[in-house]
Amino acid sequence: MKIPQGIFNRVYDHYQASDWCLITLDRKNTVKNFNRNAETAFALSHQQNNIRDVIPLLAAESLDEEFMLPFFNHNEKVFDVHFLIEGDYKHLIMVPIDMLHKQVQSRQQIAHEQEIEKLRLEGLFVALEGAHEELKKANSAKSFYISALSHEIGNPITAIKGYNQLLMEGAIEQEAATKVFQNNIEKIQQIITQTLDYDQQYNTQYSRQLAPAQVIDQLFNDFSIQASNKGLKLINQVDPEVIIKTNQTKWSQIFTNLISNAIKYTEKGSITVKSQLEDGLLHIDTIDTGCGMSPAFQSKLFTAWSREKKSQSAGNGIGLVISKMLAEQIGGDLILHSSNQHGSRFRFSVTYHQALNAQRILLVDDDADCLSLFDFYLTEAGHEVTTAHSIQSIEQKLAEKDFDVVLTDLNLTDGSVDQIHQKLKSQVARVVIMTANPTKQKRHELETLGFDQVLNKPLTQEQIVNSVA
Structure with missing residues (x-):
């Protein structure tokens, strides 16, 4: 199935090129045809019917009217995406571009x-x-x-x-x-x-x-x-x-x-x-x-x-x-x-409210290197830092001293910090959790328990300092 000449002209007149990925749909958005470029770029097969499964970018679009999306990234390639409708068919045209090195010629x-x-x-x-x-x-x-x-x-x-x-x-x-x-x-x-x-x-x-x-x-x-x-x-x-x-x-x-x-x-x-x-x-x-x-x-x-x-x-x-x-x-x-x-x-x-810098912070991590690094970041920013490495040591430090913020890794050697969330929230105004790649469900669970912020490891100095500000 060839692309209609009118649609071809509309895109070609802008890009002066025809090296496109082309996917043709029917009125029910079923994939009817595609060219070799699209097959290679998106691993298409004739057994795939739902275009949204192939290109999740389209999940937010109604596919009932024409649109254009710039700078769609896929497998280290960048495309301008044109969705055009003519007669009983819809044409998804993806034109490869180079955002950083493309030069205007005329x-x-x-x-x-x-x-x-x-x-x-x-x-x-x-x-x-x-x-x-x-x-x-x-x-x-x-x-x-x-x-x-x-x-x-x-x-x-x-x-x-x-x-x-x-x-x-x-x-x-x-x-x-x-x-x-x-x-x-x-x-x-x-x-x-x-x-x-x-x-x-x-x-x-x-x-x-x-x-x-x-x-x-x-x-x-x-x-x-x-x-x-x-x-x-x-x-x-x-x-x-x-x-x-x-x-x-x-x-x-x-x-x-x-x-x-x-x-x-x-x-x-x-x-x-x-x-x-x-x-x-x-x-x-x-x-x-x-x-x-x-x-x-x-x-x-x-x-x-x-x-x-x-x-x-x-x-x-x-x-x-x-x-x-x-x-x-x-x-x-x-x-x-x-x-x-x-x-x-x-x-x-x-x-304008002058930001207050000095905080009394209980910093907790069972990784000695991370604990030392984060301690340096926070001390350099002017905070008063006390360190701990386990749930047992958290409870000990809380009994000895008052803190403004607890910044702690979620999983420690003797258990998970969410087990003592009630004790933490009853004694400290702000509790920030650090963990590696939390799922959306886990993030929701931690926020429901009352933790004020969930940080994704690895963390930069700026993220560490800003989390206690």
Whole structure:
């Protein structure tokens, strides 16, 4: 069965290539045919009828209307997925792409990519609008994060590509480039993890302790190539003494979009991020010396697809909308403070409570090396740490001293810690469990018993320190 010419043209005109995986379904979503590329990539056979069993990605889609999904990963390959309907048949077309090394070859190709992106984001924003109210009520942020994923990973990928180019040209040391790669890969992982958390219907948005000045320093480092190419200065005036508890991933996403926009619409001068404490609020302003916005445009600034044509830079007008929604999710607000021909100032405001560092911690693990390492992490962060290695020693330490937090491995040499959960919860305000790859059911059981957090081993220094903040 050949693909209809009209559908062939729709995809071919964008990609200028025909090396696709093609799966054809009937109206009942039964697999009717597939080409050799699809057979190889997805191990298809004619005995398989349910397409959702073959490609779990489609489990969230109705398959009753056309859609496009970007950047679907499968066996170390990346595909753009097009689901198209014509007559009595549905065609699933997966086009292999290379996200990190694909180069734009012509203005025509750029135009095609931008048009496809806008069409994708138009569908995305329909989901964003519907999810906004639900996100403010409870746990239905799944649509938001799945939809915004392609937009939010754009800046980390840009940083990786830019520093990779510098590394290939010998313009930067390998150690410096590797650090940037690692930081931005972690950002992408955090965004994807956040999306998966919502997909599994539990939310691990634990408040984490961070210094805003350090976040801005890291983002300025990521954007240094773009700023340098335009001769712009990046100035961090955030008070380094300010420490807050917040969702670090969302915080970083907000300022990634603000700094990216500031660079995009500033041709000379600087971008400054500065902080101010006022009446129990922490204000952090992003200030540029760019072209500013007209009064008429300012009134519709936080509306999707709004963009004033004062810059040659491409944009879809969705970054600020996403940032404002993220700000509201963490209890803050984002506004345009001022804008004129000399530049713009965006203000992010959030209630400020000084984070307290010093905690009395009972740290428990029957692995001596892990116990020593985690003790070092927590002591270095300024905490008072007492160690134990068994249930018996936990009970002994609790009898001798009061603790603010117990951070313990689940399975110890003389039993499982959940056996003494009542004693722990009656004597300590916060109990955090460490365990290797807990199942969803086990995580639910531990949370039902009253444990405050479940950490997946292996753990980083940041995860250990943030768990007791």
